[in-house]
Amino acid sequence: MENKVAKSGSATLTVGDKSVELPVLKGSVGPDVVDIRKLYGETDVFTFDPGFTSTASCESQITFIDGDQGILLYRGYPIDQLAESCSFLEVAYLLLNGELPTASELTEFEHTITHHTMVHDQFNRFFQGFRRDAPPMAIMVAAVGALSAFYHDSTNIHDEKQREISAHRMIAKMPTIAAQAFKYSVGQPFVYPRNELSYAENFLRMCFSVPAEDYKPHPVAVKAMNHLLILQADHEQNASTSTVRQAGSSEANPFACIAAGIACLWGPLHGGANEAALNMLKEIGTVDKIPAFIEGVKNREQKLMGFGHRVYKSYDPRAKVMQKTAHEVLDAFGMHDDPLMKVAMELERIALEDQYFIDRKLYPNVDFYSGITMNALGFPADMFTVLFAVSRTVGWIAQWNEMISDPSQKISRPRQVYTGAPHRDVAPIEKRG
Ligand code: CMC
Numbered sequence: 351m352e353n354k355v356a357k358s359g360s361a362t363l364t365v366g367d368k369s370v371e372l373p374v375l376k377g378s379v380g381p382d383v384v385d386i387r388k389l390y391g392e393t394d395v396f397t398f399d400p401g402f403t404s405t406a407s408c409e410s411q412i413t414f415i416d417g418d419q420g421i422l423l424y425r426g427y428p429i430d431q432l433a434e435s436c437s438f439l440e441v442a443y444l445l446l447n448g449e450l451p452t453a454s455e456l457t458e459f460e461h462t463i464t465h466h467t468m469v470h471d472q473f474n475r476f477f478q479g480f481r482r483d484a485p486p487m488a489i490m491v492a493a494v495g496a497l498s499a500f501y502h503d504s505t506n507i508h509d510e511k512q513r514e515i516s517a518h519r520m521i522a523k524m525p526t527i528a529a530q531a532f533k534y535s536v537g538q539p540f541v542y543p544r545n546e547l548s549y550a551e552n553f554l555r556m557c558f559s560v561p562a563e564d565y566k567p568h569p570v571a572v573k574a575m576n577h578l579l580i581l582q583a584d585h586e587q588n589a590s591t592s593t594v595r596q597a598g599s600s601e602a603n604p605f606a607c608i609a610a611g612i613a614c615l616w617g618p619l620h621g622g623a624n625e626a627a628l629n630m631l632k633e634i635g636t637v638d639k640i641p642a643f644i645e646g647v648k649n650r651e652q653k654l655m656g657f658g659h660r661v662y663k664s665y666d667p668r669a670k671v672m673q674k675t676a677h678e679v680l681d682a683f684g685m686h687d688d689p690l691m692k693v694a695m696e697l698e699r700i701a702l703e704d705q706y707f708i709d710r711k712l713y714p715n716v717d718f719y720s721g722i723t724m725n726a727l728g729f730p731a732d733m734f735t736v737l738f739a740v741s742r743t744v745g746w747i748a749q750w751n752e753m754i755s756d757p758s759q760k761i762s763r764p765r766q767v768y769t770g771a772p773h774r775d776v777a778p779i780e781k782r783g
Contacts, residue, residue: 351409351411351752351755351756351757353409353756353757353758354377354378354409354411355375355376355377355383355409356375356376357373357374357375357376358374358375358376358382359373359374359382360372360373360374361374361384363389363393365393365395368392368393368394370388370389370392370393372384372385372386372388372389373385377409379414379416380414380416383406390765396765396767398767402587402592403660406587407587407592407595407762408587408595408753408756408759409756409758410586410587410749410752411425411448411752412424412425412445412584412586412745412748412749412752413425413445413584413585413586413745414426414586415585415586415661415662417659417660417661417662417663417664418663418664419664420662420664420665420666420667420670421667422585422667422668424441424444424445424583424584425444425445425448425449427444427450428667429580429581429667429668429671430667430670430671432444432580433576433577433580433581433671436450436580437548437549437550437576438549438550438576438579438580438583438741439456439459439460439463439548439549440456441579441580441583441744442459442463442521442583442744443455443456443459445583445584445744445745445748446517446744446747446748446751462518462522463518463521463522463549464522464543464545465522465545466518466519466522466523467522467523467525467526467543467545467552468523468526468542468543469500469523469526469527469530470500470501472500473493473496473497473500474530474540476493476496477489477493477530477531477534480492480534482534482535482537483535484534484535485535485732486528486531486532486534486535486732486733486736487531487612487616487622487732487735487736487739489530489531489534489535490527490528490531490612490736490739491609491612491613491616492609493527493530493531494520494524494527494605494608494609494612495605495606495609496605497519497520497523497605498603498605498606498609501516501519501605502603504516504519505603505604505605507598507601507603507604507754508754510755513604513751513754516603516604516605517604517747517751520604520605520608520743520747521743521744521747524739524740524743525543525549525552525553525556525740526543526556528553528557528733528736528737528739528740529541529553529556529557530556531736532557532729532733532736533556533557535732536730538560539560539561540556541555541556541557541559541560542556543556548572548576549579550567550572550575550576550579551567551572551575553575553740554567554571554572554575554727555567557729557733558728568682568683570678570679570681570682570683571679571682571727573675573678574675574676574678574679574723574727575727577671577672577675578672578675578720578723578724578737578741579740579741580741581668581671581672581716581720581741582668582716582720582738582741582742583741583742583744583745584742584744584745584748584749585742585745586661587749588620589614589615589617589619589620590611590612590614590615590620590621590742590746591611591742591745591746591749593610593611593613593614594607594608594610594611594746594749594750595749595750595753595762596610596762597610597611598750598753598754599753599759599760599761599762600761600762604747604750607746607750608743608746608747608750611739611742611746612739615735615738615739615742616735618655621717621735621738621739621742622735623655623656623715623717624656624717624718624720624721624724624734624735624738625721625731625732625734625735626655626656627655627656627717627718627721628690628721628722628725628731628734629655629731630652630654630655630656631690631693631694631697631721632690634693634697635689635693636689636693637692637693637696640693640696640697640700641700643697644700644701644704644706647706648706654697654701654707654712655717655718656714656715656717656718656719656721657701657707657712657713657714657715657718658710658712658713658715659713659715662713662715663711664711664713665713666713666714666715666716668715668716669713669714669715669716669718669719672716672719672720672723673714673719675719675723676719676720676722676723676726679723679726679727680722680726683726685726688726690722690725691722691726694718694722698714698718701714702714720734720737720738721734724737
């Protein structure tokens with residue numbers, strides 16, 4: 351990666367009797383940043399920003415978000431155009447390489463990914479060690495980390511070719527592993543990938559086929575799967591992507607870094623929100639219980655899961671696309687009268703009109719509609735975050751690769767404000783307390 355951030359001015363910071371002039375840097379779009387790299391060296395003070403609410407942790411050329419305008423661009427292309435016009439593998443190629451593929455580039459990329467979808471046969475046995483009721487996300491964290499044992503030949507991160515091989519392996523094998531985690535958790539035999547199917551079709555078939563009956567996905571289900579994969583493929587420096595970059599900054603191998611990203615994604619405030627949103631709908635149960643639930647949210651007894659976002663403060667552009675997709679799936683499968691869906695639609699209506707949510711700029715995020723869609727496609731709630739991990743893998747890899755090839759990259763090592771005990775001496779045990 352060639353660094354492109356340029357100086358556009360300067361800012362002066364005065365701390366006590368010391369003043370330091372800090373460069374102000376400009377990206378291609380988005381707010382300028384104050385470059386504080388020399389701050390500690392020149393003033394002996396750190397900055398304090400828990401949760402990184404005001405901090406750009408890296409330079410990146412992959413994804414741009416404008417949270418106030420509700421804009422999300424992958425390599426400059428708006429997310430709704432990509433979802434409407436492209437297959438997931440076209441978008442994956444774009445995220446990895448910076449440009450949309452030509453027809454021949456896409457054919458070659460599809461061939462490469464398709465022909466790496468099988469996992470080593472010994473890997474299949476790795477699953478046997480889990481309890482039969484293991485949550486699929488727990489299996490994912492372990493299984494993806496275990497790839498570094500099975501494919502250790504592609505872990506030299508300083509070799510560009512090996513980075514590419516490990517990237518292709520992970521993008522290709524992630525749906526296979528996710529489907530295996532699902533099959534294991536429901537006590538069904540693994541279904542092997544089929545090379546004549548698209549990425550989305552293949553994944554659906556590996557999840558829903560059984561030896562007694564082949565599964566042929568409905569075209570609306572394939573389109574919805576393609577949308578789910580594209581919309582969640584990357585999202586700038588979110589918690590799991592930052593985790594992947596942080597793990598990768600120590601030069602850990604790519605499989606271990608992606609496993610770290612999966613672990614972070616699992617939490618209910620991040621990728622786990624789609625599962626939490628569906629569980630919330632089940633807990634509410636019927637439309638007449640919604641007002642009491644909303645009151646509970648206002649009294650801070652619970653959160654409205656699938657609502658709100660750290661960056662989007664007008665609307666989540668992914669949610670716009672996913673809302674349409676969710677309705678298409680509900681129409682195709684005749685599910686609009688499903689009680690859960692009725693609760694979801696009514697909750698959305700009430701929350702969008704309620705002043706409490708309007709004042710706090712709390713809109714449904716992508717997880718609200720992706721949970722509804724995945725439920726309609728037949729996935730149980732504990733598979734939702736697994737699907738998110740399948741989509742996000744390409745973003746994690748693109749970001750990891752960008753970091754490794756960034757000349758300004760350093761090991762990620764934040765500092766702290768220490769508020770614990772100052773120096774004290776160890777007393778003999780009989781004199782303590
Ligand atoms: N339900 C009710 N109130 C909320 C919610 C919510 N989902 N989210 C934020 N608020 C309130 C919060 O109580 C606070 O109110 P006040 O100003 O009166 O104290 C105000 O809105 C600002 O919230 P915040 O906690 O400062 O916002 P944040 O940027 O730190 O949190 C968030 C962002 C996504 C963690 C949060 O909105 C949330 O927990 N949402 C539910 C979980 C969820 O759906 N997560 C998926 C995010 S999208 C997918 C992804 O990127 O992973």
